Amino acid sequence: MEKVLMKGNEIIGEAAIRSGCKLFFGYPITPSTEVVEYLSKHLPPKGGTVLQAEDEIGAINMCYGAACTGSRVLTASSSPGVSLKQEGISYSAAVELPMVIVNVNRCGPGLGGLGPAQSDYFQSVKGGGHGDYRLIVLAPSTAQELYDFTMQGFDLADQYRNPVLILTDGFLGQTMEPVVLKERPEPPKVDRSWVVDGAKGREKRILASYSLTNEIGEDNNLRWEKKYKNIQEKEQQWEEFHTEDAEYLLVSYGTTGRICKSTVLNARKKGIKLGLIRPITLWPYPEKAFIPYKDKVKGIVTVELNTGQMIEDVKLAVECKMPVHLYRRQGGMLPNEHEILDYVEDIFSLTAVEEV
Amino acid sequence: MEKIFARSKGLTDVAFSFCPGCTHGTIMRLIAEVLEELEIIEDTIGISPVGCAGFCQNFFSCDFIGAPHGRAQAVGIGVKRALPDRTVFTYQGDGDIAAIGTQHAIHAAARGEKITSIMVNNAIYGMTGGQMAPTTIEGMKTSTSPYGRDNILDGAPMDFPKVIANLEGAVYVASVSVDSPKNIKKAKEAIKKAFKVQQAGLGFALVSVLSTCPTNWGMTPVDSLNWLRENMMPIYEMGELKVTEEVEAL
Numbered sequence: 001m002e003k004v005l006m007k008g009n010e011i012i013g014e015a016a017i018r019s020g021c022k023l024f025f026g027y028p029i030t031p032s033t034e035v036v037e038y039l040s041k042h043l044p045p046k047g048g049t050v051l052q053a054e055d056e057i058g059a060i061n062m063c064y065g066a067a068c069t070g071s072r073v074l075t076a077s078s079s080p081g082v083s084l085k086q087e088g089i090s091y092s093a094a095v096e097l098p099m100v101i102v103n104v105n106r107c108g109p110g111l112g113g114l115g116p117a118q119s120d121y122f123q124s125v126k127g128g129g130h131g132d133y134r135l136i137v138l139a140p141s142t143a144q145e146l147y148d149f150t151m152q153g154f155d156l157a158d159q160y161r162n163p164v165l166i167l168t169d170g171f172l173g174q175t176m177e178p179v180v181l182k183e184r185p186e187p188p189k190v191d192r193s194w195v196v197d198g199a200k201g202r203e204k205r206i207l208a209s210y211s212l213t214n215e216i217g218e219d220n221n222l223r224w225e226k227k228y229k230n231i232q233e234k235e236q237q238w239e240e241f242h243t244e245d246a247e248y249l250l251v252s253y254g255t256t257g258r259i260c261k262s263t264v265l266n267a268r269k270k271g272i273k274l275g276l277i278r279p280i281t282l283w284p285y286p287e288k289a290f291i292p293y294k295d296k297v298k299g300i301v302t303v304e305l306n307t308g309q310m311i312e313d314v315k316l317a318v319e320c321k322m323p324v325h326l327y328r329r330q331g332g333m334l335p336n337e338h339e340i341l342d343y344v345e346d347i348f349s350l351t352a353v354e355e356v
Numbered sequence: 357m358e359k360i361f362a363r364s365k366g367l368t369d370v371a372f373s374f375c376p377g378c379t380h381g382t383i384m385r386l387i388a389e390v391l392e393e394l395e396i397i398e399d400t401i402g403i404s405p406v407g408c409a410g411f412c413q414n415f416f417s418c419d420f421i422g423a424p425h426g427r428a429q430a431v432g433i434g435v436k437r438a439l440p441d442r443t444v445f446t447y448q449g450d451g452d453i454a455a456i457g458t459q460h461a462i463h464a465a466a467r468g469e470k471i472t473s474i475m476v477n478n479a480i481y482g483m484t485g486g487q488m489a490p491t492t493i494e495g496m497k498t499s500t501s502p503y504g505r506d507n508i509l510d511g512a513p514m515d516f517p518k519v520i521a522n523l524e525g526a527v528y529v530a531s532v533s534v535d536s537p538k539n540i541k542k543a544k545e546a547i548k549k550a551f552k553v554q555q556a557g558l559g560f561a562l563v564s565v566l567s568t569c570p571t572n573w574g575m576t577p578v579d580s581l582n583w584l585r586e587n588m589m590p591i592y593e594m595g596e597l598k599v600t601e602e603v604e605a606l
Contacts, residue, residue, distance in 0.1 A: 053430070058430040061431050061460070062431070065435040065436075197442065199397070208420070208422025
């Protein structure tokens, strides 16, 4: 299989093309712009369409329309742009449309800066837009995962008829790394009997989310809830790193999840039994990952690039059976592996542990 | 006995739910007749907005997608770009296309998107109970302009088709009315042309149709039609506002 050196954002574009995505609607915003630039160059020669919309609202609604036809469709943006897309994302979730949305998270609130951040965790996993819906949220931490998860995202979107969000950041988006351009996996067999493409030889179809009858409204919510529960049961994904004998756990995803691996290795050198749970699906949150450690581990530190957002889901997952602390950097700053370990040693009073 | 008048095949058998004297039903019937006459019912995807106009998704016999408020054209463009050989039209109120969705209308026209938009202008937000729209005329009382629209405070009403006609990608723009049999006939001709423009792939087409809202205007159906003639038609430029040479040749 072909191995190439590519920028993170471009990898997303290449993975989309190789996933059979023929349509991209977007609006440029740093640090996500290379996605639209890469696709503008490489998708049209392969028979696809890239349209630079008037704004993010236009782009997400174009995705909504295209997804109604059963076509694979992608959009990519960064935090303020993703905020603008929220109405359209809510509608897409309500009509149960498969699509892939990329958020190259930059720091905020407001216009913020371009540095890596995880400040959009709540927006990504708790709904983001109005109404009660969920997106499947995948959090890559390497170039290879940007490629793999984009491909997987299209399949999950089709399989569950649900929008999928790839939550990455400016660090991953701008970093060049080697990637193996794997073949597209066998796509899931999906029902297309809902697609709107002209009522030729069949009854007309309507894709809409309007209901003025409360009873029908509740039925709809129950149907979506059932789907979300099924996804929660089947699709939790995470990586464990030196967890088996761990006395303390780090929990971190994406860029910081990657940094935490170095922290774990350094801790082990000092005799501290530290492990890492790295969530891959942020929704559904990988609660199952914590089950073996609930009664075993002495304490947890979540490492985040925000004021502490994922920590709430960690506390729920471990039912607050142990202390759960937060180590965070913000505003586009990244922690290094040493400062994370210093915090772990300090918060759990581990400084007396002898070096091995 | 010979049947000389029947429901258009472009409509389902769902009964219209509009208030007495509302002209939405007339406009929808005209579009349905055009779809039938051009034999494109099975190739057409309609995009509905919110409000009373949004119910059109149940009345037309073609496939339909319900769009967020103001986003019908963006949704329609997504469909058209995915399925270029299908016919796509949006059915939108004046508030939908000329207030909350202005950016999509302007850029659909600027890009010459090959879709057809029908704008229904009744100078008011109907379903939400009659609030001021960008098309509400000076002095007109609505629930959010209870002392009458003040052009100093609220600006003058927007003649939106004229805005669209300025853009190069808009190849056919017409403003029509359904207040009389004669004007209904003209309206149908304009709507038909707007669909033919799309079939020929010439660019963006917009037909604005002046419409009544007797309930929120607080008038009888007959008075509403008179009011439309006397107050709206002088303000909004009527007729074909833009017909490019290619469209002329159709």
